[in-house]
Amino acid sequence: MSATTLIGPARSRVDGRLKVTGAAKYSVEFEVPKCAYGWTVESNIAKGKITAIETKAAQAVPGVLAVLTHLNMPKFKEAPKKEGGGGGAGIRNEERFPLSDDGVYYAGQYVALVVAETIEQARHAASLVRVSYAPEEPLLTMEAAVRKADKPKKNNDTPVQINKGDVATALKDASLVKIEQTYITPTETHNPIEMSGTIAHWEDDQKLTLYDATQFVKGVQNILARSLGLELENVRIICPFVGGAFGCKGAVWMHVLLAAMGSKVAGVPVKMHVTRRNMFVGAGHRTPTRQTLSLAATKDGKLQAIQHVSETLTSPVGQFTESCGSRSTGVMYESPSIRVEETVYPVNVSTPTFMRAPGECPGTYALECAMDELAIALKMDPVALRLANHADNHPTKNVPFSAKHLREAYQLGAEKFGWSKRNPELRSMRDGDLLVGWGMATATYPAHKMSAAAKVILRADNSATVQCATHDLGTGAYTAFTQISSEQLGVPFEKVTFELGKSDFPFGPVAGGSNSTGTVGTAIHEAAVLLHKALAELAVKDSKSPLYNTKIEEIGMVAEGRIGIVTDQTKSDSYADILKRAGRDSIEVQSEQKPPEENKKQAFQSWGAHFCEVKIDPLLPRVQVTRVVSVMNCGRIVSAKTARSQIMGGVTMGIGMALTEETSYDPATGLPVIRNLADYHVPTNADVPEIDVSFVGEPDFAFNPIGARGMGEIGITGIAAAIANAVYHATGKRVRDLPITPDKLI
């Protein structure tokens, strides 16, 4: 299979057998001798000061090794860096170190740690810790926090406040068709099957090994080394498998620091498994958003103004912001005037973090609902309206998009779905007594590029091992990287072993921003070039080689397992022969980690279109999604099966976002009331129809040598809008606050 086709082979997962037999070891499943257990005590007030902590009863429980509070917690070394994204310094969304003072900043904050020989002892002892507080009036809602507004200028170096053209004048122009609406999304919680967890094991007082469920082994290594005052190479992070993450394992959360410090104090390895209950507080969530969209268009549907004002929350000790407008309206449609405003309010609620398509996901929900409302105001077909405003150039950077095939995505999606048979009349389509609604929306996600390095060991038996400190979150990255390695190195798929999830390996960035396939793929590509060069160097000095005395620059891979003269492929030599004649068992190369090259002449962004059908019982109006067609344009699709699964996963999560998922809070204490999987409703199989996924476009080689823009997140963008639009089409009722539960349609 050549690396230039749009879609790569449909390989089954290389780690599939390990997973289904239970042999794949997740972080807290590692067995470390003499391992003790950590259990936390959490605050049940949202703001105030701890006035006393009674720990004697806990300490008296047999097996208890340490009880840590802010009164006896050793100090961490360095104030955490303000660092987002994929930089090597790691990510901390919560800036305050755990147990570092007597302050309470949100309900559920860890206020003590118990370490005991068994998990039951730790848990029981933790229940005996008594904390007294001097509570203060907390800020819990957007309304209450308004006066604390912060208008950030940038998010990860990208401007989030945008002013292009004159929005105000267009929005006042009486000759234009306008809509203005406010859309609300609730707090959502990631809820991967594998909860976060860490085992901290000090090999001596300068050497720490952590088995940590993380999306970023190098980041954890860096943060732990800095905050514990250790040499980088003395901190090892191990994480071969992750059972889902969706962003909640990208930053270093408090339990990781607590495990490391608890282990140091107790003098034994410590395992901390974040409970499902605490996953709703201690590992981030998607902040709630309030977004007001104002659109103005000519009567034939040409947008003249888009204004996207978004308000979100963060915690008093956090710095994460969800940039809704810049990441949706900022890239989506052609318009002479665009204004994006973003405001963040700090409230006494736990720290939010990135959750699958942070910004893009709630942003496209609001924008794509507003576009539907505009289409109705214009009496225009929703697809036609989007085509009329298609952006060939990036609407705010004014450079052309590379390999953009969104028009084809609309077209193929509409065809597969049968969109032309849609009766635009509200409540007009029926299936027996059920109301039927058809809706669509655009999906988009940027192509992110970070830096990585890879090491390749090629052996004379034609097998290869490739290593990078990257991650497989359950997405199929092992398989995709094995496939990229096979193609780039010229080694059969079955003979490649790809290793990841260890900080000892060459640098891999955070598995976030849908960057891994492209970034690590590029590193593998660079290592492959080095490998072919190293082999060429052996061959040109070897009189028995057909390549003897050839110029190195003329040599490259010409077939699987062979390098040769690129312009004259009759002259070539096999890897195995070159190594054998040189008397080598193996050869090793490692690519260099360098900042990604920036191409300022083009913009790189992935696109897609979702079409969906819902059916609703008008008497008992629970929305059932009955059909989804998703067409994606993400550059090259490296691995057909795992890519399809990613889109299906994104759509599934989007169904949850649209219809069922919400983390609600108690207005009095600020504690979440939804804290388990019985109450937090992720979609079940019965909620998810067959999802028809296809890909259009071409490899985007202007973006990277793999041609892949990544596609882990795009599936969730737009889908909630497509569903909300279908619900409106079915019922004539526009629900502008998610999730669309039955009570909102009665």
Add this chain to the structure above:
Amino acid sequence: MNPFTYSRAADAAEAVSALSAKPHTKFLGGGTNLIDLMKMGVETPAQLIDIGRLPMAQVEELPDGKGIRIGALARNSDVAEHALIQQRYPLLSQALLAGASPQLRNMATVGGNLMQRTRCYYFYDPAFPQCNKRNPGSGCGALKGYNRIHAILGQSEQCIATNPSDMNVALAALEAVIRVQGPKGEREIPIADFHRLPGTTPNVDTNLKEDELITAVDLPAMPFATRSHYLKVRDRASYAFAIVSVAAAIEMDAGKKITAVRIALGGVAHKPWRAKKAEQQLMGKDADEKVFRAAAEAELAAAKGYEHNSFKIELAKRSIVRALTTVAGMNS
């Protein structure tokens, strides 16, 4: 989690005497509710008596056509799949299958299901300071808190929790009789008297005495139970507690005149809510959607909603109508 002792009872008598022998003793059925609550620190028994292997898991016919007896330790899934239940009391089978997930139903017992506690968030998580059910006198956190899943009928200012069970709603419509055994012998409690309204003592869910064991549930003969339907409205298609549910059975003569009817509601009250007012209105009338709606209005006339759950009032009415049109064979 509190330290506790664990033992397994050999027979019902041993279980009952172990219960009275030591304070803070609890029976362990399938454990799907009790273990959760122990982990949360809501239940803190000092002793667990595992009754899971007591020989009380049969589903058998009572003599003289008096109905069916289900052992208290019959698993929810076994009851739901049992041929006798499916043929004569399909309502119970449907209700059980509408509940929880296959894994949970395989563990959950009939006795445990009758005794399962409310899913009120404030009850379930001791981090919340207020809950009269968990901590009498502390107040009701839900009253002014997040109360989307709470009661609209029969609640008190002290507690607005609901009974979360699907099975119990079907049992209420089928007029089941709960058989219990205490130190002084056996007694029977009609389902209508088994669960309580919260009143001023919401900490007491049922009229089962602290020293009693549920041994069986009797379903009296009810020929028209074959014409029945369990309707469950929930937030997602599967694996969610009911926001509102309706168990309905109907008997009509050839002219569509209603000659017998049973309606019970779930998700609306502290106990499975037998809709007697609606039933009375329907008796002798011709089955018709308007008549059903009027009966539903009558039943819900006294309903009261709170900040997040008022929608349940209309939803309950509509659900009654839908359940009745379904059993009356009026749906397309």
